[in-house]
Amino acid sequence: MTDMDAxxxxxxxxxxxxxGDTARELAARLHPRTAVLLEGRSDVAAVEALAGRAGRDLAAEGVCVLSMDGATNAARYARLLGPSGLGLRxxxxxxxxERAHYARGLAAAGADPDAFFVCVADLEDELIRALGIDRVGELVEAEGEGRALRTFLNQPAQRDRGPLPRLRRFLGTTSGRKIRYGRVLAEGLDPARVPAPLAGLLAFL
Structure with missing residues:
Protein backbone atom coordinates (compact mmCIF):
# COMPACT_ATOMS: atom_id res chain seq x y z
CA MET A 1 0.00 0.00 0.00
CA THR A 2 1.37 3.41 -0.98
CA ASP A 3 1.24 6.44 1.30
CA MET A 4 -1.56 7.90 -0.84
CA ASP A 5 -3.49 4.62 -0.61
CA ALA A 6 -3.13 4.78 3.17
CA GLY A 20 -9.50 11.32 11.63
CA ASP A 21 -6.22 11.65 13.55
CA THR A 22 -4.24 9.40 11.20
CA ALA A 23 -5.73 11.09 8.11
CA ARG A 24 -4.60 14.48 9.44
CA GLU A 25 -1.14 13.12 10.27
CA LEU A 26 -0.76 11.69 6.76
CA ALA A 27 -1.96 14.94 5.20
CA ALA A 28 0.68 16.85 7.18
CA ARG A 29 3.35 14.49 5.88
CA LEU A 30 2.19 14.03 2.28
CA HIS A 31 1.02 17.60 1.61
CA PRO A 32 -1.76 16.65 -0.85
CA ARG A 33 -3.05 19.67 -2.74
CA THR A 34 -6.19 18.38 -4.48
CA ALA A 35 -8.90 15.83 -3.70
CA VAL A 36 -10.88 14.33 -6.59
CA LEU A 37 -14.29 13.28 -5.26
CA LEU A 38 -15.80 10.39 -7.22
CA GLU A 39 -18.97 8.41 -6.69
CA GLY A 40 -17.48 4.91 -6.86
CA ARG A 41 -14.39 2.78 -7.30
CA SER A 42 -15.02 2.23 -11.02
CA ASP A 43 -14.69 6.00 -11.49
CA VAL A 44 -11.39 5.94 -9.58
CA ALA A 45 -10.12 3.13 -11.82
CA ALA A 46 -11.03 5.06 -14.98
CA VAL A 47 -9.49 8.37 -13.86
CA GLU A 48 -6.26 6.76 -12.70
CA ALA A 49 -5.97 4.63 -15.85
CA LEU A 50 -6.46 7.60 -18.15
CA ALA A 51 -3.99 9.72 -16.18
CA GLY A 52 -1.43 6.91 -16.26
CA ARG A 53 -1.81 6.52 -19.99
CA ALA A 54 -1.03 10.22 -20.32
CA GLY A 55 2.16 9.67 -18.33
CA ARG A 56 0.88 11.31 -15.16
CA ASP A 57 1.38 10.06 -11.60
CA LEU A 58 -1.44 11.81 -9.78
CA ALA A 59 -0.29 10.73 -6.32
CA ALA A 60 3.18 12.16 -6.98
CA GLU A 61 1.47 15.40 -8.07
CA GLY A 62 -0.31 15.61 -4.72
CA VAL A 63 -3.68 14.57 -6.12
CA CYS A 64 -5.80 12.19 -4.04
CA VAL A 65 -8.40 10.38 -6.17
CA LEU A 66 -10.98 8.76 -3.95
CA SER A 67 -14.34 7.04 -3.95
CA MET A 68 -17.06 8.42 -1.68
CA ASP A 69 -19.27 5.33 -2.12
CA GLY A 70 -22.14 7.45 -3.40
CA ALA A 71 -22.82 11.08 -4.30
CA THR A 72 -24.89 11.62 -1.16
CA ASN A 73 -21.61 11.60 0.79
CA ALA A 74 -20.26 14.63 -1.10
CA ALA A 75 -21.04 17.09 1.69
CA ARG A 76 -19.26 15.00 4.30
CA TYR A 77 -16.11 14.53 2.22
CA ALA A 78 -16.09 18.18 1.18
CA ARG A 79 -16.33 19.28 4.80
CA LEU A 80 -13.41 17.07 5.85
CA LEU A 81 -11.13 17.77 2.90
CA GLY A 82 -12.06 21.24 1.63
CA PRO A 83 -11.47 24.77 2.96
CA SER A 84 -13.25 24.02 6.24
CA GLY A 85 -11.17 20.86 6.81
CA LEU A 86 -7.74 19.93 5.44
CA GLY A 87 -7.78 22.86 3.01
CA LEU A 88 -7.45 20.85 -0.20
CA ARG A 89 -8.72 22.07 -3.54
CA GLU A 98 -26.50 13.78 -8.66
CA ARG A 99 -25.33 17.30 -9.57
CA ALA A 100 -27.26 18.91 -6.70
CA HIS A 101 -25.54 16.75 -4.05
CA TYR A 102 -22.13 17.93 -5.25
CA ALA A 103 -23.11 21.58 -5.61
CA ARG A 104 -24.64 21.77 -2.13
CA GLY A 105 -21.83 19.79 -0.52
CA LEU A 106 -19.01 21.86 -1.99
CA ALA A 107 -20.78 25.17 -1.33
CA ALA A 108 -21.47 24.24 2.31
CA ALA A 109 -17.76 23.43 2.77
CA GLY A 110 -16.69 26.78 1.32
CA ALA A 111 -15.41 25.23 -1.93
CA ASP A 112 -16.26 26.19 -5.50
CA PRO A 113 -19.63 24.50 -6.20
CA ASP A 114 -18.86 24.51 -9.94
CA ALA A 115 -15.43 22.85 -9.69
CA PHE A 116 -16.64 19.45 -10.83
CA PHE A 117 -17.45 17.82 -14.14
CA VAL A 118 -20.80 16.28 -15.05
CA CYS A 119 -21.47 13.04 -16.94
CA VAL A 120 -24.74 12.86 -18.85
CA ALA A 121 -25.85 9.57 -17.30
CA ASP A 122 -22.75 8.13 -15.67
CA LEU A 123 -19.10 7.60 -16.50
CA GLU A 124 -19.73 4.17 -18.05
CA ASP A 125 -22.22 5.76 -20.43
CA GLU A 126 -19.64 8.39 -21.41
CA LEU A 127 -16.95 5.76 -22.00
CA ILE A 128 -19.20 3.46 -24.05
CA ARG A 129 -20.39 6.30 -26.27
CA ALA A 130 -16.83 7.50 -26.82
CA LEU A 131 -15.57 4.03 -27.70
CA GLY A 132 -18.59 2.83 -29.69
CA ILE A 133 -20.56 -0.36 -29.16
CA ASP A 134 -18.36 -2.50 -31.43
CA ARG A 135 -15.11 -1.40 -29.77
CA VAL A 136 -16.51 -2.11 -26.30
CA GLY A 137 -17.46 -5.58 -27.51
CA GLU A 138 -13.89 -6.11 -28.72
CA LEU A 139 -12.50 -5.06 -25.35
CA VAL A 140 -14.87 -7.40 -23.52
CA GLU A 141 -13.79 -10.21 -25.86
CA ALA A 142 -10.13 -9.40 -25.17
CA GLU A 143 -10.84 -9.70 -21.45
CA GLY A 144 -12.12 -13.24 -22.00
CA GLU A 145 -15.76 -12.37 -21.34
CA GLY A 146 -17.17 -12.46 -24.86
CA ARG A 147 -19.21 -15.57 -24.15
CA ALA A 148 -20.57 -14.09 -20.92
CA LEU A 149 -21.60 -10.94 -22.81
CA ARG A 150 -23.35 -12.90 -25.57
CA THR A 151 -25.21 -15.01 -23.00
CA PHE A 152 -26.30 -11.87 -21.18
CA LEU A 153 -27.46 -10.12 -24.36
CA ASN A 154 -29.60 -13.14 -25.29
CA GLN A 155 -31.55 -13.06 -22.04
CA PRO A 156 -35.25 -12.23 -22.68
CA ALA A 157 -35.11 -9.25 -20.32
CA GLN A 158 -32.36 -7.64 -22.42
CA ARG A 159 -33.72 -8.08 -25.93
CA ASP A 160 -35.91 -4.97 -25.95
CA ARG A 161 -33.18 -2.68 -24.63
CA GLY A 162 -30.88 -0.63 -26.83
CA PRO A 163 -27.22 -1.63 -27.23
CA LEU A 164 -25.84 1.03 -24.89
CA PRO A 165 -28.19 0.32 -21.94
CA ARG A 166 -27.50 -3.40 -22.33
CA LEU A 167 -23.73 -2.89 -22.17
CA ARG A 168 -24.06 -0.61 -19.14
CA ARG A 169 -26.16 -3.25 -17.42
CA PHE A 170 -23.66 -5.99 -18.27
CA LEU A 171 -20.84 -4.04 -16.64
CA GLY A 172 -22.74 -3.98 -13.35
CA THR A 173 -23.90 -7.59 -13.21
CA THR A 174 -20.91 -9.18 -11.45
CA SER A 175 -19.03 -8.00 -8.38
CA GLY A 176 -15.87 -6.16 -9.38
CA ARG A 177 -16.67 -6.07 -13.11
CA LYS A 178 -17.58 -2.40 -13.14
CA ILE A 179 -14.28 -1.48 -11.47
CA ARG A 180 -12.32 -3.69 -13.86
CA TYR A 181 -13.93 -2.17 -16.93
CA GLY A 182 -13.51 1.35 -15.61
CA ARG A 183 -9.81 0.75 -16.21
CA VAL A 184 -10.21 -1.32 -19.40
CA LEU A 185 -12.50 1.15 -21.17
CA ALA A 186 -10.41 4.16 -20.18
CA GLU A 187 -7.22 2.50 -21.44
CA GLY A 188 -8.99 1.61 -24.71
CA LEU A 189 -9.93 5.20 -25.54
CA ASP A 190 -8.59 6.99 -28.58
CA PRO A 191 -6.77 10.03 -27.11
CA ALA A 192 -8.78 12.23 -29.48
CA ARG A 193 -12.10 10.87 -28.15
CA VAL A 194 -11.75 11.22 -24.39
CA PRO A 195 -15.20 12.14 -23.01
CA ALA A 196 -15.49 15.83 -22.17
CA PRO A 197 -16.02 15.37 -18.39
CA LEU A 198 -12.87 13.22 -18.10
CA ALA A 199 -10.81 15.51 -20.33
CA GLY A 200 -11.97 18.53 -18.35
CA LEU A 201 -11.14 16.91 -15.02
CA LEU A 202 -7.62 15.90 -16.05
CA ALA A 203 -6.94 19.35 -17.50
CA PHE A 204 -8.11 20.90 -14.21
CA LEU A 205 -5.70 18.86 -12.11
Whole structure:
Protein backbone atom coordinates (compact mmCIF):
# COMPACT_ATOMS: atom_id res chain seq x y z
CA MET A 1 0.00 0.00 0.00
CA THR A 2 1.37 3.41 -0.98
CA ASP A 3 1.24 6.44 1.30
CA MET A 4 -1.56 7.90 -0.84
CA ASP A 5 -3.49 4.62 -0.61
CA ALA A 6 -3.13 4.78 3.17
CA UNK A 7 -4.35 8.38 3.15
CA UNK A 8 -7.39 7.41 1.06
CA UNK A 9 -8.21 4.59 3.46
CA UNK A 10 -7.92 6.86 6.48
CA UNK A 11 -10.09 9.53 4.87
CA UNK A 12 -12.76 6.89 4.21
CA UNK A 13 -12.58 5.79 7.85
CA UNK A 14 -12.80 9.42 8.95
CA UNK A 15 -15.83 10.03 6.74
CA UNK A 16 -17.45 6.93 8.23
CA UNK A 17 -17.24 8.48 11.70
CA UNK A 18 -13.67 7.79 12.81
CA UNK A 19 -11.58 10.37 14.68
CA GLY A 20 -9.50 11.32 11.63
CA ASP A 21 -6.22 11.65 13.55
CA THR A 22 -4.24 9.40 11.20
CA ALA A 23 -5.73 11.09 8.11
CA ARG A 24 -4.60 14.48 9.44
CA GLU A 25 -1.14 13.12 10.27
CA LEU A 26 -0.76 11.69 6.76
CA ALA A 27 -1.96 14.94 5.20
CA ALA A 28 0.68 16.85 7.18
CA ARG A 29 3.35 14.49 5.88
CA LEU A 30 2.19 14.03 2.28
CA HIS A 31 1.02 17.60 1.61
CA PRO A 32 -1.76 16.65 -0.85
CA ARG A 33 -3.05 19.67 -2.74
CA THR A 34 -6.19 18.38 -4.48
CA ALA A 35 -8.90 15.83 -3.70
CA VAL A 36 -10.88 14.33 -6.59
CA LEU A 37 -14.29 13.28 -5.26
CA LEU A 38 -15.80 10.39 -7.22
CA GLU A 39 -18.97 8.41 -6.69
CA GLY A 40 -17.48 4.91 -6.86
CA ARG A 41 -14.39 2.78 -7.30
CA SER A 42 -15.02 2.23 -11.02
CA ASP A 43 -14.69 6.00 -11.49
CA VAL A 44 -11.39 5.94 -9.58
CA ALA A 45 -10.12 3.13 -11.82
CA ALA A 46 -11.03 5.06 -14.98
CA VAL A 47 -9.49 8.37 -13.86
CA GLU A 48 -6.26 6.76 -12.70
CA ALA A 49 -5.97 4.63 -15.85
CA LEU A 50 -6.46 7.60 -18.15
CA ALA A 51 -3.99 9.72 -16.18
CA GLY A 52 -1.43 6.91 -16.26
CA ARG A 53 -1.81 6.52 -19.99
CA ALA A 54 -1.03 10.22 -20.32
CA GLY A 55 2.16 9.67 -18.33
CA ARG A 56 0.88 11.31 -15.16
CA ASP A 57 1.38 10.06 -11.60
CA LEU A 58 -1.44 11.81 -9.78
CA ALA A 59 -0.29 10.73 -6.32
CA ALA A 60 3.18 12.16 -6.98
CA GLU A 61 1.47 15.40 -8.07
CA GLY A 62 -0.31 15.61 -4.72
CA VAL A 63 -3.68 14.57 -6.12
CA CYS A 64 -5.80 12.19 -4.04
CA VAL A 65 -8.40 10.38 -6.17
CA LEU A 66 -10.98 8.76 -3.95
CA SER A 67 -14.34 7.04 -3.95
CA MET A 68 -17.06 8.42 -1.68
CA ASP A 69 -19.27 5.33 -2.12
CA GLY A 70 -22.14 7.45 -3.40
CA ALA A 71 -22.82 11.08 -4.30
CA THR A 72 -24.89 11.62 -1.16
CA ASN A 73 -21.61 11.60 0.79
CA ALA A 74 -20.26 14.63 -1.10
CA ALA A 75 -21.04 17.09 1.69
CA ARG A 76 -19.26 15.00 4.30
CA TYR A 77 -16.11 14.53 2.22
CA ALA A 78 -16.09 18.18 1.18
CA ARG A 79 -16.33 19.28 4.80
CA LEU A 80 -13.41 17.07 5.85
CA LEU A 81 -11.13 17.77 2.90
CA GLY A 82 -12.06 21.24 1.63
CA PRO A 83 -11.47 24.77 2.96
CA SER A 84 -13.25 24.02 6.24
CA GLY A 85 -11.17 20.86 6.81
CA LEU A 86 -7.74 19.93 5.44
CA GLY A 87 -7.78 22.86 3.01
CA LEU A 88 -7.45 20.85 -0.20
CA ARG A 89 -8.72 22.07 -3.54
CA UNK A 90 -11.78 19.99 -4.43
CA UNK A 91 -12.96 18.71 -7.78
CA UNK A 92 -14.58 15.54 -9.12
CA UNK A 93 -16.97 13.83 -11.48
CA UNK A 94 -20.66 13.27 -10.94
CA UNK A 95 -23.71 11.97 -12.78
CA UNK A 96 -26.12 14.64 -13.97
CA UNK A 97 -28.81 13.27 -11.66
CA GLU A 98 -26.50 13.78 -8.66
CA ARG A 99 -25.33 17.30 -9.57
CA ALA A 100 -27.26 18.91 -6.70
CA HIS A 101 -25.54 16.75 -4.05
CA TYR A 102 -22.13 17.93 -5.25
CA ALA A 103 -23.11 21.58 -5.61
CA ARG A 104 -24.64 21.77 -2.13
CA GLY A 105 -21.83 19.79 -0.52
CA LEU A 106 -19.01 21.86 -1.99
CA ALA A 107 -20.78 25.17 -1.33
CA ALA A 108 -21.47 24.24 2.31
CA ALA A 109 -17.76 23.43 2.77
CA GLY A 110 -16.69 26.78 1.32
CA ALA A 111 -15.41 25.23 -1.93
CA ASP A 112 -16.26 26.19 -5.50
CA PRO A 113 -19.63 24.50 -6.20
CA ASP A 114 -18.86 24.51 -9.94
CA ALA A 115 -15.43 22.85 -9.69
CA PHE A 116 -16.64 19.45 -10.83
CA PHE A 117 -17.45 17.82 -14.14
CA VAL A 118 -20.80 16.28 -15.05
CA CYS A 119 -21.47 13.04 -16.94
CA VAL A 120 -24.74 12.86 -18.85
CA ALA A 121 -25.85 9.57 -17.30
CA ASP A 122 -22.75 8.13 -15.67
CA LEU A 123 -19.10 7.60 -16.50
CA GLU A 124 -19.73 4.17 -18.05
CA ASP A 125 -22.22 5.76 -20.43
CA GLU A 126 -19.64 8.39 -21.41
CA LEU A 127 -16.95 5.76 -22.00
CA ILE A 128 -19.20 3.46 -24.05
CA ARG A 129 -20.39 6.30 -26.27
CA ALA A 130 -16.83 7.50 -26.82
CA LEU A 131 -15.57 4.03 -27.70
CA GLY A 132 -18.59 2.83 -29.69
CA ILE A 133 -20.56 -0.36 -29.16
CA ASP A 134 -18.36 -2.50 -31.43
CA ARG A 135 -15.11 -1.40 -29.77
CA VAL A 136 -16.51 -2.11 -26.30
CA GLY A 137 -17.46 -5.58 -27.51
CA GLU A 138 -13.89 -6.11 -28.72
CA LEU A 139 -12.50 -5.06 -25.35
CA VAL A 140 -14.87 -7.40 -23.52
CA GLU A 141 -13.79 -10.21 -25.86
CA ALA A 142 -10.13 -9.40 -25.17
CA GLU A 143 -10.84 -9.70 -21.45
CA GLY A 144 -12.12 -13.24 -22.00
CA GLU A 145 -15.76 -12.37 -21.34
CA GLY A 146 -17.17 -12.46 -24.86
CA ARG A 147 -19.21 -15.57 -24.15
CA ALA A 148 -20.57 -14.09 -20.92
CA LEU A 149 -21.60 -10.94 -22.81
CA ARG A 150 -23.35 -12.90 -25.57
CA THR A 151 -25.21 -15.01 -23.00
CA PHE A 152 -26.30 -11.87 -21.18
CA LEU A 153 -27.46 -10.12 -24.36
CA ASN A 154 -29.60 -13.14 -25.29
CA GLN A 155 -31.55 -13.06 -22.04
CA PRO A 156 -35.25 -12.23 -22.68
CA ALA A 157 -35.11 -9.25 -20.32
CA GLN A 158 -32.36 -7.64 -22.42
CA ARG A 159 -33.72 -8.08 -25.93
CA ASP A 160 -35.91 -4.97 -25.95
CA ARG A 161 -33.18 -2.68 -24.63
CA GLY A 162 -30.88 -0.63 -26.83
CA PRO A 163 -27.22 -1.63 -27.23
CA LEU A 164 -25.84 1.03 -24.89
CA PRO A 165 -28.19 0.32 -21.94
CA ARG A 166 -27.50 -3.40 -22.33
CA LEU A 167 -23.73 -2.89 -22.17
CA ARG A 168 -24.06 -0.61 -19.14
CA ARG A 169 -26.16 -3.25 -17.42
CA PHE A 170 -23.66 -5.99 -18.27
CA LEU A 171 -20.84 -4.04 -16.64
CA GLY A 172 -22.74 -3.98 -13.35
CA THR A 173 -23.90 -7.59 -13.21
CA THR A 174 -20.91 -9.18 -11.45
CA SER A 175 -19.03 -8.00 -8.38
CA GLY A 176 -15.87 -6.16 -9.38
CA ARG A 177 -16.67 -6.07 -13.11
CA LYS A 178 -17.58 -2.40 -13.14
CA ILE A 179 -14.28 -1.48 -11.47
CA ARG A 180 -12.32 -3.69 -13.86
CA TYR A 181 -13.93 -2.17 -16.93
CA GLY A 182 -13.51 1.35 -15.61
CA ARG A 183 -9.81 0.75 -16.21
CA VAL A 184 -10.21 -1.32 -19.40
CA LEU A 185 -12.50 1.15 -21.17
CA ALA A 186 -10.41 4.16 -20.18
CA GLU A 187 -7.22 2.50 -21.44
CA GLY A 188 -8.99 1.61 -24.71
CA LEU A 189 -9.93 5.20 -25.54
CA ASP A 190 -8.59 6.99 -28.58
CA PRO A 191 -6.77 10.03 -27.11
CA ALA A 192 -8.78 12.23 -29.48
CA ARG A 193 -12.10 10.87 -28.15
CA VAL A 194 -11.75 11.22 -24.39
CA PRO A 195 -15.20 12.14 -23.01
CA ALA A 196 -15.49 15.83 -22.17
CA PRO A 197 -16.02 15.37 -18.39
CA LEU A 198 -12.87 13.22 -18.10
CA ALA A 199 -10.81 15.51 -20.33
CA GLY A 200 -11.97 18.53 -18.35
CA LEU A 201 -11.14 16.91 -15.02
CA LEU A 202 -7.62 15.90 -16.05
CA ALA A 203 -6.94 19.35 -17.50
CA PHE A 204 -8.11 20.90 -14.21
CA LEU A 205 -5.70 18.86 -12.11
Missing amino acids: FRAEVAAWAAGGP LTGLCDDA
